[in-house]
Amino acid sequence: MGPHHQQSRTFVGNIQYQSDDQGRDWLQARLKRHLSELIRLAAPSMTSRLGMLALGFVDTVMVGRYATSELAWLSLANRSVISFLLVVGIGLLMGVVVYTASAFGRDDERECGRIWRRSMPYALWIGGGMLALSLPAHIWMDWLASDPVIAEESAKLVVILGLGLPAHLIFFCCTGFLEGIRRPMIPMVALIVGNGVNVVLNYSLVYGHFGAPEMGAAGSALTSTLVRWILAALLLAYLWYSPSMERFGLRISHGQSWKDWARQRTIGYASAVSIGAEVGAFAGLAVIAEKLGAFILAGQEIVFNVMTVPFMVSVGIGSATAVRVGISHGRGDPADTGLAGWTGLGASIVFLSLAAVFVFLFPEWLFALHSDDMRLAAITVPAIMFIAYVTVFDGGQSVVSMALRGLGETWWPTAIQAVAYLMLMLPLSWYLAVDMDRGLIGLLEATLIASIFSVVAQSVRFWWLTGREKAFENKPSQKDEA
Template sequence: MTLAPQDGTVAPPPPDPAASPTPLYPHNRVRRHLSELFRLALPVTIARLGMLIMAVVDTIIVGNYDSAGLAYLNVAHAPFTSLMVTGIGLLTGVMIMTSHANGREDLQAAGTVWRNAMPYTILIGAVFTFLTWQAEWLFVVTGQPEEIATHAGQLAIILSIGMPAALIYTTCAFFLEGLQRPLPGMVIMILANLINLVLDYGLVYGAFGFPELGAEGAAWTSSVIRWIMALSLLGYVFLMKSHNLYGLRNGFSGWWRGSQEVRHLGYAAGASQGMETSAFAAMQLFAGRLGVIAAASYGIAMTMLALMFMVALGLASATSVRVGIAYGRRDRPDMALAGWIGLLTTMAVMFLLSIPLYLVPNSVAHLFTQDVGVIATTVSVLVLMPIIFPTDGGQNAAISALRGAGDKWAPTVLHLVSYIFVMIPTGYYLTFVAGMGVRGLFWGIVIASLVAVSGLAIRFAIVSRRPIPAYRAAR
C-alpha cells in the first residue's frame, strides 16, 4: 500500500505493466499508442460523426426540398452551433479530469468529476438556450437580408430547445470517454441517426402521415433527437453496473466548488472553441451577405468540412485521453509520444479523406442540391479541402493534446490570433475587397488553419518537455 505524503500531494500509483512503455523497443511504444488511439478513436469518431451526419441529412433533405430553406437553416445554425460548441468546450474539463483520475486509478475521483459537472451543464444549457432564442437580432445587425433574418430567427428558436440536451449528452459522453468506455455513446448516436433519417424526411416533406413543415421540420427533428440522446445516455450512466465504484448516486451537493478545476479547464477550452466557431459563424454571415446562392454553397462546403472534422475530433478526443492518462501517471515521455502520434495520425487521415472531394467535387455538390448556381459555387471551394482538412484537423489534435497535458490559456491565445485576428479579416478582405466571393472565405480558412497548427505544435513541443507536477487532492 502506498501512503500519501503529508503535504497534500498524492503519490502516483505504481506503474501498470500493461500500460507502461517498453523502453527497450521504441517501435513497440509507437505501435501501442497507435493501437490504443484507434481503439478509442473509432467509437468516439462514430459518435462525433453521428452528430454531423444528422446535420448532413438535414442539409441534403432541406436542400433538395427548397434552396431558400437551406439558406435559412444554414444561417440559423450559425449562432446555435457557435454556442453549442462553446458549451462543449466549457465541458472539456470533464473528459480531461476523468482521464487524469483514470490514470491514477482513482474511481471515486472520476465519479465526482461527473457529479459536479452535471449541475454546471444544466446551468450552461439554460443560458445558451436563452441566447439562441434571441438570435434574430444578430441576423438583423449583421446585415442579413430581411427574408433570411426573419426565417432564420424562427428556426433558431426551434433549435434552441435542444441546446440543454446536447450539453447533457456531451457531459455523459465525455465522462465515459475519459474512462475509455465510449461504446454507449456510439450506440446511442447510431440509433438516433436512424430515427432522425425517418423523422427528418417525414416532417420536411410531409411523408408517413407527418405535416409538411419544410426547413422547420428539420429543426424540430434535431431538437427532439437531442433530447432522446441525452436522456438515454444519462440513464445509462445512472444504471451502469459499476456506479457504486464511482459513487455516481452520491448527490450533487457542493458541485460549484467541486467543479472548480473542471470549470477552469473548460473556461480556456470554451473560450478557444467559442472564438473558433464564432469566427466560422462570422464567415457564414459574410456568405449570407452575398445572397442565397452564396449562403447555400458555403453551408454545403462547411457541412462537408464539419463532417470530416468529426473524424479529426474523434482522433483528437482519443489523443486527449491518451495524453491525460499518461499525465495522470506522471509519465512525461509517454505523454509526449501520445501527443505527437495523435497529431501526425490525425493530419494523415484527414488528408486521405480530402482526396475524394478534390477528385469528384461535382458529384459531391449534386448530393445536396440540383441548383446549377449553387453547384458551381460549391465545386469552386471543395477543391481547397486537401489543404484545409489536414491543417484544421491537425490544430484540433494539437490543442487536445495540450488540454490533456493540463495546458489552459496558451492554446486559447493561439486560437484567438489564428481565427479572430487572421481568419476573419483575411476572409473579409479576400471576399469583399479582392472580389473573390465565397472562395475568398475558404482561402481565409486555409491561412488561419496553417497559422493555428504551426503555433499549437510548437507549444506542445514546449509543454511536453516540462516535468509533470504531483497531483494535489482537493481540500
C-alpha cells in the same frame, strides 16, 4: 574494451538509456501501444463524432434538396447563432473529459463519479442560459442579416433549435465521462439509434410524408431538437441504471463546494473562449457570405458540411489523444506523454490526407448529394475541391489543441486560436471574398491560412511543454495500462 571505455548512451524524451538499441526498443514498444490504444479509443469516438455530424449532414442534404432558399435560412441559423452557443457550452464542459481521464489513469473510480455528479447541474445551468440567449433570435438576426426575409426565417429556426441546446450539453457531459473511463462505445450506440430516428423524422417533417405536415427547414430544426433530447435520455438512463456504473458512485452526492473543483472549470473557461473564438469566427464567415447573397450562403453551408466530415474524425482522434495524454500525464511519465500527443497528430495527418484526396477527386458527386441546382453547383463545386487543401491543417490544429488540454493547458491554445481565427481569418475573409471579389473561394483561402498558423503555433507549444519536463526515473516505467 579497455577500462576507460565509455558505454554509449541515448535519450528518449528525457529518459536515459545505456544503448541506442534499448532506446529504440522502448520507442517502438511505446509507439505500437499508443497506436493500438489510440485506434481502440478513437474508433468508437470517431464513430460517435461522425454520428453527431450525420445528424446535421442529413439535415443539410434533405433541406438542400427541398429548396435552396430554405437551406440558406438554416445555414444562417446554425452557423451564426446555434453552433456558436453550442460550442461555447461544450467548451465550458471540456474539463469533464480531461479530469475524468486523469482520475481514471490514477485508478480513482470514485473521483470519476464525483466529476460527473458535479458537472451535470453545471451542464444544465449552461444549457438553460444558452436557451435563454436563443429566444430573442429576431434581434440577433436583424443585426446579422441584411436581407429581411432571411433574417425573419432564420430567427424562427434559431428558436426551435435553441430548445435542444440543454439536451445536447447533457449528452456531451455524459459522453465526456464515458470517454474518460474508456467506454466510448456507449455514446456510439446511442448515436446509431438517434440517426435512425433523425432520418425518419426529417423525411416526414421536411417533405410532409407519413401524414406529417410539410415544414421544410422548420421540420428539420424540430427534428434536431427532438433527437437531442432522445440522445440525452438514452445516456442518462444508461449511467443511472447500468450495473457496470455502480462502482463509480454516480448516485452518491459529490459533496464538494464550488471552489473545490475550480480548476476543472478553468479548463472549461479557456476551452469555451478557444472554441468560441474559432466557431465565432466561422459564424462571421456566414455573415460575410450572407452579404454576398443567398447562393453564396447556401454554397458555404454545403462546403462546410463536406469539410466537417473529416474534421469530426480528427475531433474523435483529438478526444482519444487527450485521454492518452491525460493518462500518461497523470502517471507522471513525461516521455510517454509527448509520444501520446505526437502519435495522435500523426494519425490525424494520415487520415486527413486520404480524405483530402477523396474530396479533391469527387467534388461533383459530393455536391450532388446536397442539391441538383446547377446555378448553385457553379459556385460550390470549385470550392469543394479547394477544401482538400484546408482539411489537413484544420483537423490537425484541433488534435494538437486537445493534446494540450490533456496536459491541463488552458490559455495558450485559447490565445493561439483567437489570433488565428479572429485576428487573422476574419479580416482576410473580408479582404479576399469581398474586396478582392473572390467570393466563396476567398473565404476558404482565409480559413487555410488561419489553420496553418494554428497547427504550427500549437505544435510548438506542445513540443516545448513536453520537452522541458524532467524525468524522475533513469529507466522507463514498467507500469502499463490495463
